[in-house]
Amino acid sequence: MAEVPTDVLERFAWYAREMSALTVMFHSRVAEQMGVSATDEKCLDLAMRADGPLTAGRIAELSGLSTGAVTGVIDRLERAGYVRRVRDPHDRRKVLVEVTPQNSEKFAHLFEGAMETVERVLSQFTPEERDLLERYNKLTIDVFRERMFTPD
Amino acid sequence: MAEVPTDVLERFAWYAREMSALTVMFHSRVAEQMGVSATDEKCLDLAMRADGPLTAGRIAELSGLSTGAVTGVIDRLERAGYVRRVRDPHDRRKVLVEVTPQNSEKFAHLFEGAMETVERVLSQFTPEERDLLERYNKLTIDVFRERMFTPD
DNA sequence: ACGCCGTTTCTTAGTCGCTAAGATGTTGAA
DNA sequence: TTCAACATCTTAGCGACTAAGAAACGGCGT
The missing domain is CATH 1.10.287 (Helix Hairpins)
Structure with a gap:
């Protein structure tokens, strides 16, 4: 476990910060090109990176949005053709969000x-x-x- | 200039995507702890990473917001004590945003x-x-x- | 010096998305 | 069956964003 000199640490911190800013910019660029808001793209990304389909509630947890907001997000993504609502056959209260x-x-x-x-x-x-x-x-x-x- | 095998490329793409998602999450976490919105934090980050103080208009360009929105952003950041408005002595139309x-x-x-x-x-x-x-x-x-x- | 136009920021009206709280529909257990 | 817990949707209210125009300033030409 090597010690890390302060100047090295500071340079890497700067890299991280720069990458961070570029990443946020990149996300909004992608969202724009997809014709959805940054919030919507973030939720879509969550749905795509998950193993199975996510429920609306799980998306709310992961994204930090309220359930009401997620309803709107899914509405817009569905209208744009990116996802599809499927009721969970085992628990019909739940709405599974399937990426098309x-x-x-x-x-x-x-x-x-x-x-x-x-x-x-x-x-x-x-x-x-x-x-x-x-x-x-x-x-x-x-x-x-x-x-x-x-x-x- | 080495060729990059597809499987290596795909793994690195996955790393990038994962880092990307974590970064976006991190940004909203930081904003939350600072008591400002994600938009405001993004603008503050821009102002901090610049060499000199930025003008309101330059922040609008860099952030992709309208000038009207930036007025609101600076209002909130100023009220929270993160920045200060300083009129440019050479061109008194401009407002320089100074990080306190x-x-x-x-x-x-x-x-x-x-x-x-x-x-x-x-x-x-x-x-x-x-x-x-x-x-x-x-x-x-x-x-x-x-x-x-x-x-x- | 004066008028005029371009520039920079701020203001206002309208729109959209978010939160919080309650309504609706569903489950599982007593 | 009945009831409490749960998942999603709906609604009202609020805050932030855009677009367009107002206000203040700079700098040019005359």
């Missing part, structure tokens, strides 16, 4: 640019170096996620 | 947690490995920024 296949296509198209960005960066590294970068990414996500989801 | 020193303190406090996260990750790598990670971060920011700020 067409959306995957549209979405993939929009993200091709991002994919190319990733490729442009990775092409500058050898396979051995990429292994290290992969370890770095995984670790960052784990530590970051832990900090986000544990009570202070 | 107290804010730096509050901000630093909130970001100590993030700093610790960065440190926890970096401590797992040797100085030589960190050099590589630094190259990766810089390159990612450059390529990402180029994609964001060039017309399609």
